[in-house]
Every structure is written in structure tokens, then in C-alpha cells.
Amino acid sequence: MADQLDGARLDELVVKPGGVLGERPVTLDGIGQTIEITAEGQLLPADAPVTGIAIPYFPVGQTATGRPMRVWIPRASS
Numbered sequence: 001m002a003d004q005l006d007g008a009r010l011d012e013l014v015v016k017p018g019g020v021l022g023e024r025p026v027t028l029d030g031i032g033q034t035i036e037i038t039a040e041g042q043l044l045p046a047d048a049p050v051t052g053i054a055i056p057y058f059p060v061g062q063t064a065t066g067r068p069m070r071v072w073i074p075r076a077s078s
Helices: none
Strands: 013-015 021-028 032-043 048-054
Antiparallel strands (some): 021 032
């Protein structure tokens, strides 16, 4: 999808409990400066490991139509 690596679908992404979180400043076309959050996760149903990427809603929600969004990302079962 728009923000995910390797074409990962947001609705197939779960976050690993206790996984490493990261953040870094980024500049996005049409949005400007914001923060990118990364989290260790996995894609379902194959349980393939992946790094999920999140961009805060406040700069994206007003400008990026068609960009998939979620308020909560499910936690992987341990």
C-alpha cells in the first residue's frame, strides 16, 4: 500500500507484542515534514515478518485521498 514496504496490505498487518518501535522525521510529497513510526510486525495469514510504517493522521488525513488508514493495528497473538 502507499506507506508500507514490499506492497504489504494494511488490513493484513499485525504488530508483534514487545517488538521494537522506531521513529524518524520524514518529508512527504504534498504533506511536508512529519514523523514516520515503524514497528515490528507480521503479515497474516502467512506470518511473514515485516516492518509496519505509520504516518500520523493529522498531516495525512487532510491531503491524501485513497491512502489506507487505521486508528488501531491489531496485536499478533503470542
